[in-house]
Amino acid sequence: MFEQIAFYFFSVLTIGLFLVAVFSKNVLYAMTSLASGMVVIAGFFFLVGADFLGVVQLIVYVGAVMALYAFGMMFFNVTKNLKEKTTSTGWVLIVGVTAALLMTLMFLGAINPDAIYASLPMSDKMTNPEAVGMALFTKYLVPFEVAAVMLLIAMIGGIVLAGKKMDTSLTDIKDEVLQLKDEE
Amino acid sequence: MDALTIGTIIKILIILAIVSAIAGFGTYIERKVLAFMQRRLGPMHVGPFGLLQIAADGIKLFTKEDIIPQNANKFIFSLAPVITAATAFIAMAALPLFPTFTIPKSLPVIGGAIVPSTVADINIGILFILGTMAAGLYGPLLAGMAQSNKWGIIGSARTAVQFLSYEVVTGLSVLAPIMLVGSLSMIDFNDAQAGGITSWLIWQQPIAFVLFLIAGFAETNRTPFDLLEHEAEIVSGYLTEYSGLRWGMFFIGEYANMITISIIAAVVFCGGYNDLAFISGWFLFVLKVVFFFFLMLWARAAWPHVRPDQMMWLCWKVLMPLAVINILITGIVVML
Structure with a gap:
């Protein structure tokens, strides 16, 4: 019950934040929502018990988006709205269709849950970092x-x-x- | 509710109340220590030895007018202090403070509750703490960028530079003790050093300890590395346009981070809360944390600021190679 509430909470938050990152005209809003979205994704890892991956997600993306901020600071006036020059309709079409296809594939996976299985399932004997190390250094x-x-x-x-x-x-x-x- | 849940809630309340209070008291201690080192008296007028100065400062902060500059991005401007204060306390969720203890049954309501040593005993404690503290640097970064003030922008640029420099050193310096203990849990670090003063990791990892302290000073932006708010160069950096409670939140966050770094240094390198001969563990633990806190004030009184380029030079050309060599040697020793 608690897991489901948390999952939907994080899902809505993530999608909302990334929508802001894509559609906002303000560089500061876009980058802040990108950073918070990345932090919220770490919540999903914690939910399924992959603590190590969650923390790695946090550490890696906090640093990476920080570097993006540095570029944003150098290139734009962050307190003003940004006017984007070109919007190519062709690209919008291609990216849109690809995204729709991907979404369909994802939902197909959800309909047929037997098709999704762990090739290296977690065992209770290993702690989280050990399991990640085992997967990385063998398979x-x-x-x-x-x-x-x-x-x-x-x-x-x-x-x-x-x-x-x-x-x-x-x-x-x-x-x-x-x-x-x-x-x- | 079971005993452990009640105990955890009690622990959360204790941490929030005590650390906020200590953060306030820390400002008084800092002013007094600095004053004695500079042969002054420090705060003396409000109350005995100026002790009520904290209350006076608190009233001042609470009643100040809340000003947001006209051209600032209002939402981000008000979000930034919350990030700093919140992440500082989230990081404390995985910190072990004192051994686990049971409240006596004779007390009403909370009697029999088991208060755990950490709020959340996740098996990756140290990574979680460092990651959350790193996220806390978004506070100064966003604050500087949102206030449409040149000093603020310079302050946030320096935040990014400082973060990208010290973060590598922090991670690499903690990696060597992690390899020796073979776990990321703070409790395991504590238990690995249970065998008296000789089992402290500081004797096996002196280089890692010094590197971690230096990086910790940079992480909490204490004096040799307080580039973000260098009064002599950039007015107040990211804090230039802040006043009142918002400024106070940055302050509480900074002091909470200082306590966190002191606790990590005490647990990872200096034996944690283990008993030593006849001295009980919690008392010794408080002493260690207080010592590291005092060390930060001492360094502030004794050393001048460094320039940003000196900071980068130090982190990338001196500390990082040292940390890598330290890890290599530790790895070879562990393998043999």
């Missing part, structure tokens, strides 16, 4: 390693793109030298 080892390599590539790419002038520190340069550089 899903290859995707896990591929993701790790992808992240490494992203990190190297970031360093290469951002690190062109890393050998000189702007704070260590004397004021006179900085002025000379400005005049050049």
